[in-house]
Amino acid sequence: DQQVKQNSPSLSVQEGRISILNCDYTNSMFDYFLWYKKYPAEGPTFLISISSIKDKNEDGRFTVFLNKSAKHLSLHIVPSQPGDSAVYFCAAIKFMDSNYQLIWGAGTKLIIKP
Amino acid sequence: EAGVAQSPRYKIIEKRQSVAFWCNPISGHATLYWYQQILGQGPKLLIQFQNNGVVDDSQLPKDRFSAERLKGVDSTLKIQPAKLEDSAVYLCASSRATWGRRAYEQYFGPGTRLTVT
Incomplete structure (x- = not known):
């Protein structure tokens, strides 16, 4: 049961243009969302x-x-730079009792072309 | 400040062997996490410590995996015996213990890439 989905495994964008990475989630009770770069x-x-x-x-x-x-x-x-080439993970915060857990997407690999 | 340290960086073992990973979190971070990341997937939480107590180990395969955090600082994760499907990157992360927005930001080490043959 994937609660956080990143449907694009990879994305290629020209340097200087805008990169748009998408993330969908299923649980309306998520309270917070984060993006990580790897x-x-x-x-x-x-x-x-x-x-x-x-x-x-x-x-x-x-x-x-x-x-x-x-x-x-x-x-x-915006604007995209060569150093932005990385895998980007979307994550959602799920609260459980007095603790929380990060629910991660599978990641999108961003490639910035010179 | 120094980041999260992990060792070893790479490990190759045969199935049924044992392996241990070490993590030293950022100084002052009370919460420590171990994640398993299989290629093409997001990190999966194995265990979370608050100081030296376990907060969540619901996804830890306890028949083969064990973890401890001595004195609320360093931590070790052990696999015994290893299976082929344990091949993954094992990530350690830490975060501040206080509640609030910045408590959600986890700081990761470089990971240990485990290959089980």
């Missing part, structure tokens, strides 16, 4: 987050949009 042979690094009470959060070149009615979020990178 380079080969390294662990994921936190990129940006958004609370379920917001519809947009921006941090420099990175913006995350949340559409709760569609259970969909997206990460926009």
Whole structure:
């Protein structure tokens, strides 16, 4: 039962253009969403987050949009740079009692072409 | 601040052998996680510690996997005996114990790539 889905295994974008990575979820009770970035042979690094009470959060070149009615979020990178080439994971916060768990998507590999 | 340290970085073993991984979290981070990441999938939580107590180990295959966190700092994850399907990257992460937005941000080590033949 995949509660967080990233349906595009890979995405190729020209340098300088906008990269849009998508994520869908099934549980309307998720309270928080995060994006992580992963380079080969390294662990994921936190990129940006958004609370379920917001519809947009921006941090420099990175913006995350949340559409709760569609259970969909997206990460926009503008402009895309070669260093953005990595695997991007979407994750949702699931609260359990007094603890929480991250529910991860399978990741999307972003390739920025020069 | 120093990041999450893991060792070894790579390990190749035969099935039915044993293996252990070590993790040193970021100083001051009370919460520590072990994840298993199979190629093409997102990380899967195996166990979560709060200080030296287990908070969640519901997805840990306890017949072969074990983990401990001595003195609430370093942690080891052991597999005994290993199976072919255990081939994966094992990631350790840590986060701040306090509640709130930044408590959700987990900091990951580079991982240990395990190959079981």
